[in-house]
Structures are given as C-alpha cells and as structure tokens.
Amino acid sequence: MDTIDFKHKVFSLSVRLFPMVARILGNNANAEDAIQEIMIKLWEKRKQVGQHPNIPGLVFLTARNYCIDLLKKKKLEIDDSALQFMMSESDNGHESLEWKELSAIVKKILRKLPEQQREILIMRDIDGYEYTEIAAATQLKVEHIRVLLSRARKQVCMELEKTYCYE
Amino acid sequence: MNEKGIEKLTKEYEAGASTLNEEQFLFDNAENSHSISEVWSTFVKRNRIEAPEGFNDKLWNSFQRRTVRKHRFKISVISVAASIILIIALSIGNFGQKELSYKEKEALLNEALDMFAEPEQEIAQERILYEDETIIIYASLE
Numbered sequence: 375m376d377t378i379d380f381k382h383k384v385f386s387l388s389v390r391l392f393p394m395v396a397r398i399l400g401n402n403a404n405a406e407d408a409i410q411e412i413m414i415k416l417w418e419k420r421k422q423v424g425q426h427p428n429i430p431g432l433v434f435l436t437a438r439n440y441c442i443d444l445l446k447k448k449k450l451e452i453d454d455s456a457l458q459f460m461m462s463e464s465d466n467g468h469e470s471l472e473w474k475e476l477s478a479i480v481k482k483i484l485r486k487l488p489e490q491q492r493e494i495l496i497m498r499d500i501d502g503y504e505y506t507e508i509a510a511a512t513q514l515k516v517e518h519i520r521v522l523l524s525r526a527r528k529q530v531c532m533e534l535e536k537t538y539c540y541e
Numbered sequence: 542m543n544e545k546g547i548e549k550l551t552k553e554y555e556a557g558a559s560t561l562n563e564e565q566f567l568f569d570n571a572e573n574s575h576s577i578s579e580v581w582s583t584f585v586k587r588n589r590i591e592a593p594e595g596f597n598d599k600l601w602n603s604f605q606r607r608t609v610r611k612h613r614f615k616i617s618v619i620s621v622a623a624s625i626i627l628i629i630a631l632s633i634g635n636f637g638q639k640e641l642s643y644k645e646k647e648a649l650l651n652e653a654l655d656m657f658a659e660p661e662q663e664i665a666q667e668r669i670l671y672e673d674e675t676i677i678i679y680a681s682l683e
Contacts, residue, residue: 386597
C-alpha cells in the first residue's frame with residue numbers, strides 16, 4: 375500500500391473516527407493526538423492493512439482498542455468511557471440548569487443498561503455510525519447489533535416515560 | 542410526512558431497522574411529532590461530536606511531517622550502524638595482518654640494498670691519483 379492508497383483508504387476515515395475517539399477519551403484535543411497515533415500505527419503495518427479484506431473495519435477496531443488501552447494506561451474508569459459527553463453550555467442560565475437535570479436523568483438511565491447495549495446505542499444515536507462500522511468496532515454481527523440496539527432503545531424510552539410520568 | 546409515516550418510522554427505529562437519515566428525521570421532528578422521546582432527542586443532539594473543519598487535511602500534514610521525520614531518523618541510524626561496522630571490519634583486517642618473518646625481512650632489506658649497489662661499484666672503479674688531508678683527486682678508468 376503506497377501513500378496515496380493509504381490516504382484514500384485509511385486516512386480518510388479519520389473524520390469518521392473522531393466522534394468515537396473524542397467520546398471515549400473525553401476530549402477533542404486528546405482525540406486528535408490519538409487519531410494521529412492510530413494512523414501512524416496503521417502506516418507502520420501498511421502491508422498487512424493493504425491485504426485486509428475489511429479495511430474500514432480494521433481501522434475502527436484498531437481505534438477502539440487503542441483508546442481502551444490508553445484509558446487502561448491512564449488507569450481511568452473504562453466502564454464509564456461510553457458516558458463521557460461534552461457538556462454543551464447554554465447562554466441561558468435557566469436552560470442550563472434544566473439541561474443539567476435532563477442530562478443527569480438520561481445518564482442515569484444509560485448507566486443502567488448492559489454495557490454492550492449502552493455502547494451500541496451511543497455509537498448509533500449519538501456518534502451516528504453505520505451498522506457495519508459498529509460491527510467492525512465491537513466485533514459483533516450486524517443482526518446482533520440490531521437486536522441489542524432495539525432492546526436499548528425500548529428500555530431508554532420506557533425509562534424516560536416512567537420518569538416523566540411520575541414528575 | 543403524515544402521522545402514519547412517522548409512526549412507521551418510529552417502529553422501525555425501535556426495532557433497529559431504520560437508516561441514519563430516517564433517525565435524523567425523527568430526532569429533528571421529536572418536538573412536534575411526539576414520535577420518540579423529546580428528552581432523548583435533545584440529549585442526542587446536544588451530545589453529538591463532530592470533527593473540526595479541515596480536520597483531515599490538518600491531520601494529514603502533521604502525519605506526513607511525523608512519518609518523514611521517522612524515516613529520516615531510521616536512515617540516520619542505519620548509516621551510523623553501517624559506518625561503525627565498516628570501521629570495525631577495517632580494524633579487524635589490519636590487526637589480523639601477518640607479521641613478516643626475519644628471513645622475509647632480510648630478503649626485503651637485501652632487495653633494497655641492491656638498488657644502491659651500482660653507484661658504489663662506480664666509486665670503486667675510480668683510481669686515486671693524489672690524496673692529502675684536504676683533497677682527494679680521482680682518475681676514471683674510462
């Protein structure tokens with residue numbers, strides 16, 4: 375695989391990796407550095423990468439594993455990595471308070487979900503990944519992902535309905 | 542889209558059978574359609590992370606700089622290693638050279654002395670005509 379091939383087939387996926395890497399690492403600047411490191415790792419193994427039958431899948435899997443390793447090295451809590459969200463600040467103080475409350479409720483519901491379901495739900499609804507990309511990163515089959523996603527969505531909707539009906 | 546359409550999409554969403562575009566449509570219209578939880582849709586929209594503008598180009602430039610630097614460093618290391626190996630090989634070659642025996646040295650010395658043999662003979666063939674403390678007069682045989 376030469377430089378041009380690498381740029382088109384592998385490096386072009388950097389933008390797609392960004393949401394997942396930024397969410398796992400909880401920081402945009404860290405995400406940039408991490409993606410560069412991931413790309414250098416893949417460049418060093420470009421011969422094997424070029425022969426791989428599913429290059430995007432390999433790139434997503436490498437990125438996810440790299441982030442998990444990084445968290446392990448920094449001894450951060452891996453279970454909560456899927457819940458690292460960038461809190462968007464609002465100009466309106468009242469809205470911000472309301473948003474914080476809403477966010478806390480949703481996070482609590484997400485924490486209750488089984489780990490796989492939670493990760494898949496976040497990857498699909500928040501990060502906006504295709505089923506094939508999620509399958510590559512999690513090493514699960516697309517059909518299995520659809521089932522887990524369906525369960526997670528139903529659970530979240532049900533919990534939210536319950537919470538807001540009681541209020 | 543009418544209510545039936547949205548209802549169908551919502552069912553597909555819950556079954557994990559909708560496309561990303563359909564899901565986006567549901568999130569965008571959650572307030573009006575009450576199809577999926579407004580809270581969930583707000584949470585999703587507020588937590589979306591997008592790569593900064595020109596991210597790929599910026600990262601590519603930085604990536605290329607790093608890979609070129611690494612490549613140069615590799616070449617430097619290889620050059621230094623090759624030079625060291627060459628120097629070691631030459632020194633080993635010099636140390637291992639055979640020292641000459643006395644006979645060989647003698648033969649070489651004689652060969653060198655032979656080069657000066659002719660002028661000495663020439664001097665010997667000259668006859669002394671007169672000799673005192675300050676002067677010697679030779680006469681050539683030719």
